[in-house]
Amino acid sequence: MSFMKGLAKAEPVWLKTMQAPPALFPRADEIKQIALPEDVYVKKFFQKYLDSKHEDAIKIFGFDPPSAHFFSQRVLELKESGVSEEEAMAVADIYDDEVQQVLCNALEEISSEKHYQEKCLSILVHALQSFEGDMSQGKHDADQSFLFSRYQLTVSSMVMASLPQCFPDILHWYFKRKLEEISTMMDDSPDKDDMDLDDKSTCVKAGEMDIDEGHHQGKFLDEVVKNIGKVVRDLRGLGFTSMTKDAYASAISCFERLKYII
Numbered sequence: 001m002s003f004m005k006g007l008a009k010a011e012p013v014w015l016k017t018m019q020a021p022p023a024l025f026p027r028a029d030e031i032k033q034i035a036l037p038e039d040v041y042v043k044k045f046f047q048k049y050l051d052s053k054h055e056d057a058i059k060i061f062g063f064d065p066p067s068a069h070f071f072s073q074r075v076l077e078l079k080e081s082g083v084s085e086e087e088a089m090a091v092a093d094i095y096d097d098e099v100q101q102v103l104c105n106a107l108e109e110i111s112s113e114k115h116y117q118e119k120c121l122s123i124l125v126h127a128l129q130s131f132e133g134d135m136s137q138g139k140h141d142a143d144q145s146f147l148f149s150r151y152q153l154t155v156s157s158m159v160m161a162s163l164p165q166c167f168p169d170i171l172h173w174y175f176k177r178k179l180e181e182i183s184t185m186m187d188d189s190p191d192k193d194d195m196d197l198d199d200k201s202t203c204v205k206a207g208e209m210d211i212d213e214g215h216h217q218g219k220f221l222d223e224v225v226k227n228i229g230k231v232v233r234d235l236r237g238l239g240f241t242s243m244t245k246d247a248y249a250s251a252i253s254c255f256e257r258l259k260y261i262i
Helices: 003-007 014-019 028-032 041-049 052-061 066-080 085-131 137-162 167-188 197-205 207-237 241-261
Strands: none
Touching: 085 137, 085 167, 085 207, 167 207, 167 241, 207 241
């Protein structure tokens, strides 16, 4: 039996080695480090950032924002380092951006490594095709499809097994934060249709400044949308389509309900 015929078996012996977890992808450990602990600073987070209507909404829908847990964890870490509670709570405000950066960087590097390995696998398949010169194109396509589907399933299983249990909550929190950013930018956009003549005359004097600010806001909005799109593509590429849809739908639903109550 030729080498290529061996590859076409239902369970090629050499393919079983792909079942074992390969070396960890870059930043896989960093994703694990994102945790959602329970402690007293969750309450302080609500007192600091959420008004009574927000708290009522949380009670009604039973939603405890993961961002509160991130904030809480950061405060505790800083306090253990000798930082005062007041300073720790102030510094913890930047933690949201840090978590977003870790998530985006981890997905980008994992996806990049996966694409590289897929390219290597494609080169291997073409090399084997050249070795078996009499193999038909249809047979080659079938083998390549089989190998890539098995590889993608293996990668998805390996990455899924390495994720923290709170990862769906992290995605929920990420999408909700991005929706809040977009909503804030849209709410801050000036509505010039309701201005009277004096207001418009005043605005003309600062027209260039308005244009610059609008351009900057537009660029920032584009970056937010682009960031969301990239995260979604990376997640889908890793086989997390269902999880991504659930997290995004949940974030939209929660965001809309909170906006309705407030």
